[in-house]
Amino acid sequence: MSKIATLEIDGNKYEFPIIEGTENEFGIDIKALRGSTGGVTTIDPGYKNTGSCESAITFLDGEKGILRYRGYSIEELAEKADFLEVCYLLIFGELPTAEQLEKFDKDIKEESHVDEDMKKILDGFPKSAHPMGVLSSLTSALIAFNPGSVDVDSEEEMYGAIVKILAKFPVLAAWTMRKRKSLPLDYGDNSLGYVENLHKMMFARPNQSYVADKIVNDALDKLLILHADHEQNCSTSTVRIVGSSHAGLFASLSAGISALWGPLHGGANQAVIEMLEAIKADGGDTAKYIAKAKDKNDPFRLMGFGHRVYKNFDPRAKIIKKSAEEVLGSLGIEDPVLDIAKGLAEVALKDEYFVKRKLYPNVDFYSGIIYRALGIPTEMFTVMFALGRLPGWIAQWREMRLRKEPIGRPRQIYIGENYRAFKSISER
Numbered sequence: 001m002s003k004i005a006t007l008e009i010d011g012n013k014y015e016f017p018i019i020e021g022t023e024n025e026f027g028i029d030i031k032a033l034r035g036s037t038g039g040v041t042t043i044d045p046g047y048k049n050t051g052s053c054e055s056a057i058t059f060l061d062g063e064k065g066i067l068r069y070r071g072y073s074i075e076e077l078a079e080k081a082d083f084l085e086v087c088y089l090l091i092f093g094e095l096p097t098a099e100q101l102e103k104f105d106k107d108i109k110e111e112s113h114v115d116e117d118m119k120k121i122l123d124g125f126p127k128s129a130h131p132m133g134v135l136s137s138l139t140s141a142l143i144a145f146n147p148g149s150v151d152v153d154s155e156e157e158m159y160g161a162i163v164k165i166l167a168k169f170p171v172l173a174a175w176t177m178r179k180r181k182s183l184p185l186d187y188g189d190n191s192l193g194y195v196e197n198l199h200k201m202m203f204a205r206p207n208q209s210y211v212a213d214k215i216v217n218d219a220l221d222k223l224l225i226l227h228a229d230h231e232q233n234c235s236t237s238t239v240r241i242v243g244s245s246h247a248g249l250f251a252s253l254s255a256g257i258s259a260l261w262g263p264l265h266g267g268a269n270q271a272v273i274e275m276l277e278a279i280k281a282d283g284g285d286t287a288k289y290i291a292k293a294k295d296k297n298d299p300f301r302l303m304g305f306g307h308r309v310y311k312n313f314d315p316r317a318k319i320i321k322k323s324a325e326e327v328l329g330s331l332g333i334e335d336p337v338l339d340i341a342k343g344l345a346e347v348a349l350k351d352e353y354f355v356k357r358k359l360y361p362n363v364d365f366y367s368g369i370i371y372r373a374l375g376i377p378t379e380m381f382t383v384m385f386a387l388g389r390l391p392g393w394i395a396q397w398r399e400m401r402l403r404k405e406p407i408g409r410p411r412q413i414y415i416g417e418n419y420r421a422f423k424s425i426s427e428r
């Protein structure tokens with residue numbers, strides 16, 4: 001690949017360097033574009049062709065279905081690592097030694113209390129409030145109780161904010177579920193591991209002893225690993241751009257949670273189950289829904305299908321599909337929507353419409369089936385996605401701040417009215 005890109009406008013030639021990443025990716029560095037061309041900019045709605053940054057955290061190859069965190073394959077991490085190790089790997093760049101992991105775990109546990117007054121904020125929400133809206137609000141509200149986590153410039157100050165949010169976020173997430181079930185708020189148990197503690201905070205019942213289930217906790221740990229980072233997706237880009245104004249980590253995460261909520265992004269895992277349930281209620285007629293998905297006049301989309309980057313299978317979907325079959329088998333659960341999901345995928349993957357557009361099942365297509373088998377309510381599915389994505393958001397925010405990236409401020413092409421003089425109301 002050449003090291004220089006040449007642009008010609010009105011007979012004038014402009015040269016721009018081509019930068020190369022470590023995985024055979026190339027980007028035209030247009031930092032000098034507007035200055036050298038007298039103001040010409042680029043347009044790329046949805047940033048389908050535009051890189052926002054150089055990053056060393058996650059590598060995706062959409063054509064080959066490759067996903068790696070800091071060079072380690074998602075397949076190996078899902079099989080051999082636990083979620084807290086992956087949190088450390090994503091944020092600090094290396095798998096932790098036993099000592100590093102022990103200190104990380106201890107530092108997080110020391111921050112696992114949440115100010116009692118936060119409960120007053122939670123009390124203000126109706127039980128019907130969507131957990132993602134509650135979680136985004138509570139994450140932002142945490143700032144008021146942790147003001148020292150806002151202006152963090154040194155690595156040490158950032159570390160303090162990072163362990164705080166890693167500790168408190170699972171508590172807030174569990175509270176969003178318990179609020180809807182009118183259950184007393186649980187603070188968890190520091191004698192447990194990170195994921196076991198999360199599960200206990202979500203499911204412990206007053207007046208009942210809590211019994212941990214290894215199958216459930218292992219499945220949850222794997223799901224969180226699979227969701228942990230995914231380079232510059234919508235919510236991560238949101239975290240980066242909010243963080244680029246130095247609004248602080250918690251404010252940036254609160255914005256990222258809101259972006260993830262959308263049904264085209266993390267909210268798809270809830271939308272998939274709702275879609276599968278609708279198909280089941282409609283007699284399981286998958287052909288009808290495949291036809292609806294292909295009909296340009298029908299707003300229906302096959303939720304959990306398609307991806308901006310993966311134009312081949314989403315490696316996470318493959319692992320989750322296998323895990324769903326294992327978990328349901330181990331727990332002795334027969335869930336008819338799993339068969340409907342498999343049936344839909346089988347038909348779609350042979351259908352010209354989906355093949356031509358390279359639409360494959362994505363991470364959200366099967367994940368809800370496992371969450372449901374683990375007893376997690378549908379409206380909590382995207383909260384589970386946020387719990388998994390937390391370390392990725394943190395890692396990307398930290399990288400952006402340590403690299404001292406400039407404030408994010410895209411340009412535009414104005415297509416509105418030219419100058420016109422003001423008219424008084426009598427003249428209009």
Ligand code: SDX
Nearest residue numbers: 230233264265266268293301302303304305306307308357
């Ligand atoms: C996540 O970016 C990430 O990395 C995200 C994520 C992460 O880990 O952070 O991987 C998590 O968000 C996964 C995606 C979850 N969303 C869904 O499952 C919602 C359903 N999928 C789509 O809405 C869509 O596929 C997107 C949003 C995922 C991707 O959209 P793009 O890249 O903008 O593609 P597009 O909308 O321009 O679609 C291209 C074509 C269009 O048809 P034509 O106009 O070319 O005829 O494919 C069609 C679309 O109509 N299409 C679909 C479809 N997805 C795309 N048609 C039917 N069903 C679908 N699901």
